Each structure stands twice: as structure tokens, then as C-alpha cells.
Amino acid sequence: MIFLPELIVVVCAVAILLTDLWLDERRRVILAPMAAIGLVVAMASLIISVPQNGLTLGGRFSVDPVGWWFKVFFLLSGLITILISLDLLDGRVGVRMRGIGFRGEYYTVLLATILGMMVLVSARDLITLYVSLELATMPLFVLTAWRRDDAQSGEAGMKYVIFGAMASACMLYGLGLLYGLTGSTALTAIDRQLANMPAFWLATAMLVAGIGFKLTIVPFHFWAADVYQGAPAPVTAYLSVASKGAGLAFAFQILYRWMDGWIADAAVGVAVFAALTMTLGNTVAIVQHNIKRFMAFSAISQAGYLVMGFVGGLPEGIPAMLFYLLVYAVTNLAVFACIVWFSNQTGKEQIEDYRGLARTNPLIALTMMLGLFSLAGIPPLSGFVGKFFLFSVASKAGFHWLVAVAAVNSTISLYYYLRIVRQMYIEPADKDSTRLPITPTLAATLMVLSATQLLMGIIPSLYETISSQTLAWLAR
Amino acid sequence: MIQYLAEHGPGLIHWLILSNVLFAIGIYGLLSRRNAIGILMSVELMLNSAAMNAVVFNRFLTPRAVDGEILALFVIAVAAAEAVVALAIFVALFRNRSSIDVNRMDSLKG
Numbered sequence: 001m002i003f004l005p006e007l008i009v010v011v012c013a014v015a016i017l018l019t020d021l022w023l024d025e026r027r028r029v030i031l032a033p034m035a036a037i038g039l040v041v042a043m044a045s046l047i048i049s050v051p052q053n054g055l056t057l058g059g060r061f062s063v064d065p066v067g068w069w070f071k072v073f074f075l076l077s078g079l080i081t082i083l084i085s086l087d088l089l090d091g092r093v094g095v096r097m098r099g100i101g102f103r104g105e106y107y108t109v110l111l112a113t114i115l116g117m118m119v120l121v122s123a124r125d126l127i128t129l130y131v132s133l134e135l136a137t138m139p140l141f142v143l144t145a146w147r148r149d150d151a152q153s154g155e156a157g158m159k160y161v162i163f164g165a166m167a168s169a170c171m172l173y174g175l176g177l178l179y180g181l182t183g184s185t186a187l188t189a190i191d192r193q194l195a196n197m198p199a200f201w202l203a204t205a206m207l208v209a210g211i212g213f214k215l216t217i218v219p220f221h222f223w224a225a226d227v228y229q230g231a232p233a234p235v236t237a238y239l240s241v242a243s244k245g246a247g248l249a250f251a252f253q254i255l256y257r258w259m260d261g262w263i264a265d266a267a268v269g270v271a272v273f274a275a276l277t278m279t280l281g282n283t284v285a286i287v288q289h290n291i292k293r294f295m296a297f298s299a300i301s302q303a304g305y306l307v308m309g310f311v312g313g314l315p316e317g318i319p320a321m322l323f324y325l326l327v328y329a330v331t332n333l334a335v336f337a338c339i340v341w342f343s344n345q346t347g348k349e350q351i352e353d354y355r356g357l358a359r360t361n362p363l364i365a366l367t368m369m370l371g372l373f374s375l376a377g378i379p380p381l382s383g384f385v386g387k388f389f390l391f392s393v394a395s396k397a398g399f400h401w402l403v404a405v406a407a408v409n410s411t412i413s414l415y416y417y418l419r420i421v422r423q424m425y426i427e428p429a430d431k432d433s434t435r436l437p438i439t440p441t442l443a444a445t446l447m448v449l450s451a452t453q454l455l456m457g458i459i460p461s462l463y464e465t466i467s468s469q470t471l472a473w474l475a476r
Numbered sequence: 477m478i479q480y481l482a483e484h485g486p487g488l489i490h491w492l493i494l495s496n497v498l499f500a501i502g503i504y505g506l507l508s509r510r511n512a513i514g515i516l517m518s519v520e521l522m523l524n525s526a527a528m529n530a531v532v533f534n535r536f537l538t539p540r541a542v543d544g545e546i547l548a549l550f551v552i553a554v555a556a557a558e559a560v561v562a563l564a565i566f567v568a569l570f571r572n573r574s575s576i577d578v579n580r581m582d583s584l585k586g
Binding site: 126127130131134138141142145148149150151152154155156157158159161162165166168169170172173175176177179180183184185225226229230 | 499502506512515516519522523525526527529530532533537538543544546547550551554557558561562564565566568569571572573576578581583584585
């Protein structure tokens with residue numbers, strides 16, 4: 001059964017929703033462990049029982065090494081998101097936020113998006129692809145607007161749902177045109193001859209808009225800052241990691257299954273998008289004051305680096321991208337765990353509020369600094385290794401100017417990540433500031449994330465495994 | 477007259493133009509409406525034009541298969557779900573702000 005992990009996620013989601021009905025409010029704390037265990041079991045079943053090659057349901061659902069690693073990524077980021085959101089939802093916070101709660105629904109909806117993303121990478125059929133993409137996207141609208149009594153959360157949800165629906169309509173139009181051009185809904189390589197038809201170009205433009213929206217590629221990034229700022233902090237964390245991974249998975253599905261064999265023709269376009277995205281994300285992040293908005297632009301620039309894996313359509317691009325995605329998940333969620341913790345304890349979200357954090361909570365400040373440095377790509381942290389592989393792909397494809405732009409951008413990003421580090425380490429703390437408490441779950445999550453993030457940069461076996469498995473499949 | 481219409485029925489291209497026009501009207505509405513409900517209606521128009529595309533292609537290119545029609549059915553279901561989510565968010569927002577005018581949604585800025 002190659003869809004066993006998906007099945008487990010569905011069963012877990014339904015079980016949480018039903019359990020939620022029977023429990024009184026005080027006992028609902030068990031829902032978060034249920035969701036976490038469900039994801040761990042799904043991950044275990046994925047690793048133990050799912051072969052890396054296989055298809056079922058008449059070839060409409062299939063697993064290959066790339067999809068397999070994407071699923072590992074989705075389950076991992078979902079699990080970490082649950083671990084960092086349970087304090088907020090269970091009310092173990094210093095400052096009570098209005099309108100958060102509804103735990104059973106929250107975890108159900110979160111598991112639904114994870115399910116959508118997992119089916120998305122396995123879809124081999126246009127209809128499955130479209131429905132699973134919507135399943136991955138629509139719960140995110142709900143999660144963004146989760147704080148029902150908060151006008152900002154609602155506003156973010158409204159912006160997200162309008163732009164998201166528009167993007168999905170554009171994408172559907174593109175998919176429909178491609179269906180018309182090929183006459184079949186199967187996701188198989190289409191004839192290169194089609195590239196001469198204007199309808200094909202219209203379809204490509206529509207698909208680029210849809211993919212760009214999910215991946216926050218400039219010029220389709222404009223929704224990200226507002227949505228990330230308004231959403232509850234754990235949801236922002238999930239949006240910046242998993243949703244981006246889903247966009248990448250979707251781009252992979254389109255580029256490597258439909259346009260297989262001639263994505264190299266689009267190399268210049270991909271390179272320009274990557275360069276624009278990282279440059280805009282980095283330059284605008286410099287002037288931000290709200291930390292969630294800041295992380296939004298940081299995530300936009302990271303999407304620019306990730307897209308470099310598609311440049312030239314080289315097979316090496318895929319393992320580099322998958323590895324960076326995993327590194328990005330661990331690193332970015334480590335930083336977000338600190339942000340979630342800080343906003344839980346103080347209710348503050350401005351970068352200036354972090355001043356003197358190294359005096360009051362030195363360990364958390366240290367993990368946050370490590371995470372930020374890894375995002376900036378300082379050796380020996382994992383972010384550096386991930387970026388190195390991506391840059392070498394672009395260089396191998398002959399895009400040396402792109403590597404130069406990316407290197408300059410990494411330097412810029414170091415500047416603005418250091419702004420936070422400066423607030424934490426150099427600026428004096430407020431006189432009345434005291435040590436802030438941290439819950440055991442969050443502390444353990446943070447520790448594991450930081451350790452993983454360090455190890456991924458030092459131990460090469462993860463990249464080698466991904467690389468040998470995916471390259472063997474891509475070369476077949 | 478009826479004889480003429482039967483012989484000169486609309487072809488693939490006419491239906492495609494119709495769906496394209498619908499899509500364009502949807503985009504126009506999306507950009508020009510100030511009320512969030514109006515924007516949602518425009519988005520539904522865009523989704524429906526895409527669904528119509530699928531049905532039209534199915535009818536003219538592969539009349540024996542039903543892939544496009546099934547796609548259209550799923551699009552209708554997804555559009556309904558989308559409308560539910562969007563309306564729920566708009567209702568929650570209206571409770572807080574007493575307005576769903578998108579021009580006044582400017583509290584999030586950097």
C-alpha cells in the first residue's frame with residue numbers, strides 16, 4: 001500500500017475531529033499529542049513500508065524518490081508546526097491572545113493541508129493534481145484567519161483567500177488549456193511541437209502565475225508580507241515552510257513531468273525569476289520592523305535560492321533543492337520556534353522588542369542566532385551547505401551571473417539577519433526585563449532543531465542519500 | 477432559420493472565445509470591485525470559465541472520454557468549498573470591522 005502514510009493522516013485528522021466532540025475543554029490537551037503521534041506514525045510507515053518506486057489506482061497515484069523525499073519534508077514540517085503551536089493553542093502563554101483556540105479543528109485543518117501536499121507530489125493526473133493542490137491551499141486560508149476576534153488575522157485571511165482563489169483560477173485555466181492541447185489528463189511528457197502554439201504560451205503564463213503565487217516568486221509575492229504578518233505565529237511558520245515546499249512540489253510536477261526533456265529551454269526565465277525574487281526579498285527585508293513581516297521577505301529571498309535548483313533542468317538540481325528544502329524547514333522552523341515563544345510570552349512582534357534577549361534568555365538567543373546565521377548561509381551551518389549545492393547547480397548550468405547575484409544577496413541577507421542578532425546581543429535590555437519562562441515541549445523542540453541543523457551541515461550522509469536515490473531515478 | 481442554426485452551430489473556437497471573455501470579465505471584476513463579496517463572485521466567474529474550457533475541450537477533442545467533464549465537476553465542488561471558506565472569513569472580518577470594503581483593509585503594513 002503505497003498510500004498508507006496518506007491514509008494514516010486522513011484517519012488521524014478524522015479521529016481528532018471526532019474526539020474533539022466528546023471531550024470537554026480541559027481534556028482537549030490530548031489532541032496535540034494525537035496529531036503529533038499520527039504524523040510520526042505516518043512518517044514511520046513512509047520510511048518502512050513505502051517503496052521508493054511504485055504506482056497504484058491505475059497509475060494515477062505514484063511514488064518516486066523525489067516525491068518520497070517531498071513527503072518526508074511535508075510530514076516533518078507538519079510535525080514541527082504542531083509542536084510549536086501547541087503552547088499557544090493550549091493557553092500556556094504569558095500573554096493571553098484573544099480568539100485563539102478551537103484545537104480540534106486547528107489540528108484537523110492542519111493535517112488536511114499536509115494530506116493535500118502529500119497527494120500533490122504523488123498525483124499523476126491533472127484532476128488529482130488540481131484537487132490536491134486546492135486541498136493543500138484552502139485550509140491555509142482558514143488557518144491564517146484563525147484568530148477569529150482579531151481584525152488583523154481576519155484581514156490577512158481575506159487577502160490570502162482573494163489572491164489565492166485568483167491564483168488557483170489562473171492556474172486552472174492554464175491546466176485546462178494544456179488538457180485541451182494534449183487531449184488527455186495524464187501528467188506525461190508533452191510534445192515539444194506544442195511550444196509553437198500561442199495557446200501553449202498562454203497556458204504557461206497562467207501556470208507560472210499560479211506556481212509563482214505559491215512559491216512567492218516576484219512579481220507574485222505581494223500577498224506574502226501581509227498574510228505572514230497577520231496570521232498567528234505558528235501558522236506563519238507553517239506557511240513559510242510547508243506552503244513553499246508545496247509550491248516547489250507543484251513546480252516540479254509541471255516542469256519534470258509535463259515539460260520533461262525541454263525545461264532547459266526555460267533556463268533563462270527561471271534564472272531571471274530567481275534573481276528578481278532573491279534581490280527584492282533581501283532588499284525589502286532590510287527596512288522591516290515587524291519580525292513576522294521581516295521573516296516573510298526573508299522567506300521570499302529563500303524561495304529565490306530554491307528556484308535556482310530548476311535552472312537548466314540539470315538532474316543535480318533536484319537533490320540540491322530537496323536538501324535545501326529540508327535544511328530550510330529545520331532552520332526556519334527553529335527561528336520561528338523562537339519567534340512563537342517570544343510572542344507567546346510577551347505578545348510583542350517588533351524586532352526592537354528583542355533587545356537584550358541574550359541577557360535574559362541566553363540559550364534561546366543562541367539558538368535563534370544559529371538559525372539566523374544558517375539562513376544567511378554561514379559555514380559550517382547547514383544553510384551554507386545547502387546554498388553551496390544550489391549555487392553549484394546554477395554554475396554548472398552556465399549561469400555564472402546568477403551565482404554572483406546570489407552571493408551578493410547572501411551578503412545582504414547577513415546584514416539584516418545581524419540586525420536581530422544585534423538587538424539580542426548588543427543592545428541593553430530594558431531595566432524591568434526578566435527571564436522569560438519556556439515550556440518543556442518548546443525547549444525540547446528547539447534543542448532538537450538546533451542540533452539537527454548543525455549536524456546536517458557537518459554530516460554529509462543525508463545529502464548523499466538524497467542525491468544517489470534521486471539521481472538514479474532521474475537518470476533512468 | 478432553425479435549419480441554418482443547426483448547420484452553423486458554434487465550433488470549438490467560439491466556445492473558447494466565450495470562456496476567455498468570461499475569464500476577462502472575472503479579472504476586470506476582481507480588480508474593480510471594492511466589496512469583498514463582489515470580488516468573490518468575480519473569482520467564481522474565472523473558475524467557471526476554466527471549467528467551461530475543460531468541458532468544451534472534452535466535447536470537441538475527445539467526445540468518447542469524460543476526463544474534462546469530470547474535471548469540471550471537481551472544479552464546481554472546489555469552487556463551492558472556496559466560497560464557503562471565503563464567506564466564513566468575510567463574516568468573521570465583518571464582525572470585527574463592520575465592513576468588508578477591501579479599500580479599507582490597510583491595517584497590515586511594514
